[in-house]
Amino acid sequence: MRTLVDLSNKNIMITGAGQGIGLAAAGLMRDLGANLTLVEIGDKGVALLKEQFPDALIAQGSVTDRDFVELAVSQSVKEFGGIHGLMNNAGITRTAMIEKMTAQQWQEVVDVNMTGVFNCLQAVGIQMIASSKAGEARPGAIVNISSDAGRRGSMGQINYAAAKSGVLGMTMTAAKEWGRYGIRVNSVCFGVVETQMTEVIRGEKFRDKYLSAVPMGAFLSPEQAVQSVAFLLSGAAEFITGQHLSINGGSHMGF
Incomplete structure (x- = not known):
C-alpha cells in the first residue's frame, strides 16, 4: 500500500532536537x-539523542x-549527500511583562528564535540552491516553527511574540525568493503543546483559562504536533509554500 507521507532516504535536519517537539x-x-x-545545544539532550538515535x-x-x-x-551534506528537509525548531523563552523585561531577556530570545532561525534557513537554503542548480528538480523543503503568539501577541512574552512574528515574515520571503529553485518554505504555528516550555500555563492557575479558548478542548501532545511538520516536508505537500499552518485545536482561526 502506498504511504502518502514518506521520507525514505531523505536527510532531515532538526534543530532543538533534544527535547519536546x-x-x-x-x-x-x-x-x-x-x-x-x-x-x-545541551549535554543532557545530546546524550539522550545518542542513545535513542545511534x-x-x-x-x-x-x-x-x-x-x-x-x-x-x-x-550533514558530506554524511548523507545533501539536506532534503529542515525543521527549524530551536527556541527559548524568557518571560517578563514589557515594563520589566531586561535588555538581556529581549536579546536572548530574539537571538535564538529569530536570528537562529535565519542562520539555519540561510545555510540549508544555500545547500538546496546548489542542488537545484545541479539539476535536482525538488531539492528540499523547510519548515520554520513559529507560534500563534506571533500572530496575536502573548502577555509576558513580547520578545517571543516579536521573534515568532518575524519567523512568519522570513517564511514568506524565502518562499518567494526560492520558489524558482523548487525549494518550499512553510511555517507551523502551534498552540499550547505539552512540553516543559508550557508547564506554567498548563498548571492549575492558568489551565482552565487556556483550555476554554480551545474548541477541541485539549492541548497538543508533541507527537500530535509534529505530524504537520512531516506532512509539509514530504512530497504530499509538493505545491504548498509560503504558508502558515495553525495546529492549535481551533484556538486561533484566521483567513
Whole structure:
C-alpha cells in the first residue's frame, strides 16, 4: 500500500532536537524512513539523542553561532549527500511583562528564535540552491516553527511574540525568493503543546483559562504536533509554500 507521507532516504535536519517537539519529530521522521541530522545545544539532550538515535548525525552547538551552523550543514551534506528537509525548531523563552523585561531577556530570545532561525534557513537554503542548480528538480523543503503568539501577541512574552512574528515574515520571503529553485518554505504555528516550555500555563492557575479558548478542548501532545511538520516536508505537500499552518485545536482561526 502506498504511504502518502514518506521520507525514505531523505536527510532531515532538526534543530532543538533534544527535547519536546524536536525529540518527537526525530522519532517520527525516523519511523518515516528519514536519515537524521540532529542539532542540540545541551549535554543532557545530546546524550539522550545518542542513545535513542545511534545512526543519526548529531551536532552539538548553538543556532546563534553562524560558524557552527555552517559546519553542521557541511557535515550533514558530506554524511548523507545533501539536506532534503529542515525543521527549524530551536527556541527559548524568557518571560517578563514589557515594563520589566531586561535588555538581556529581549536579546536572548530574539537571538535564538529569530536570528537562529535565519542562520539555519540561510545555510540549508544555500545547500538546496546548489542542488537545484545541479539539476535536482525538488531539492528540499523547510519548515520554520513559529507560534500563534506571533500572530496575536502573548502577555509576558513580547520578545517571543516579536521573534515568532518575524519567523512568519522570513517564511514568506524565502518562499518567494526560492520558489524558482523548487525549494518550499512553510511555517507551523502551534498552540499550547505539552512540553516543559508550557508547564506554567498548563498548571492549575492558568489551565482552565487556556483550555476554554480551545474548541477541541485539549492541548497538543508533541507527537500530535509534529505530524504537520512531516506532512509539509514530504512530497504530499509538493505545491504548498509560503504558508502558515495553525495546529492549535481551533484556538486561533484566521483567513
